[in-house]
Amino acid sequence: MMSFEVKQGLFQLGFTDSHAILGVPLNAEFSTIRKRYTRIARRLHPDTCPFNQPEEKELAKQLLAKLVSPAYNRFSKESERKEYELLLNTIGERVVKEQRTLQLQSEIAKQLLSAANYQQTYETLLEQLAQKQFESPQKVLDIVSEISELNQVYLLRKVSKGGSAVPSPAPTPQPKSETPTTTPAPPKKDSVVEQACNRAEKLMAIKNYAQAILELKDALKQEPENSRGHGLLGLAYLGQNQPKLATPHVKRALQLNPKQPQALDAKKQLEKTATKVKQSQQKSGSGLFGGLFGGKKK
CATH class of the missing domain: 1.25.40.10 (Tetratricopeptide repeat domain)
Known part of the structure; x- marks a missing residue:
């Protein structure tokens, strides 16, 4: 029996990150989630998948049945969706409390940790991962891990200090001098x-x-x-x-x-x-x- 165990990101907190499995942002509307699931299901289903090797077809079938469909079902039922959202809020608070022990493995998550605009950066990076998430059945779990780690950092940025960079926010820009100058002063190296x-x-x-x-x-x-x-x-x-x-x-x-x-x-x-x-x-x-x-x- 195939095992689809993920140990990075929110999964390591005992939370099944259904957003990461489907490759959608944490603030995605249900309509977006449904469209994404439809595309994934079409790619992984035995009748429509593009994979030629029998091993790949079987892996794709198992991924759909054991991983993707259960993740979507968590959103398709309103009662489960609300329960999931409440649990996600709790997980976000836990991520902030445990941030001192945060150990990131992917460079993409480290990039989000210090990005000036964490919201735009998060959406851009996640979209890049989602585009290649199901290209190869063998790489699905690795990308799910990266997305979940990205989600972990996103929750940390969102919940802690109003989204300021971690470990410290970007310095406040100095006000411009009222005296006009024709040649701007050279920027500080650490600006x-x-x-x-x-x-x-x-x-x-x-x-x-x-x-x-x-x-x-x-x-x-x-x-x-x-x-x-x-x-x-x-x-x-x-x-x-x-x-x-x-x-x-x-x-x-x-x-x-x-x-x-x-x-x-x-x-x-x-x-x-x-x-x-x-x-x-x-x-x-x-x-x-x-x-x-x-x-x-x-």
């Missing part, structure tokens, strides 16, 4: 935006542009005059092939610091894109980015 820039560079190195964008946008809300932040945000948008969103950040970065290296790199990429657009769109009399960096408008 919120510099920390976000460092994290964003690592994320961009592994092509996780979506999370890098979240980090940078949240940090720039607190320190909007940081040229490095704008330059990196421009590059991150280019990594997602969104030149129109990249352009204003590149322009702003160069206004703040004409020698900002990431912005200069992004500017070169934008100019190459503009050249390709001119060549491919003969009817257009001007480039997509013409005039933005000093070119003539037509």
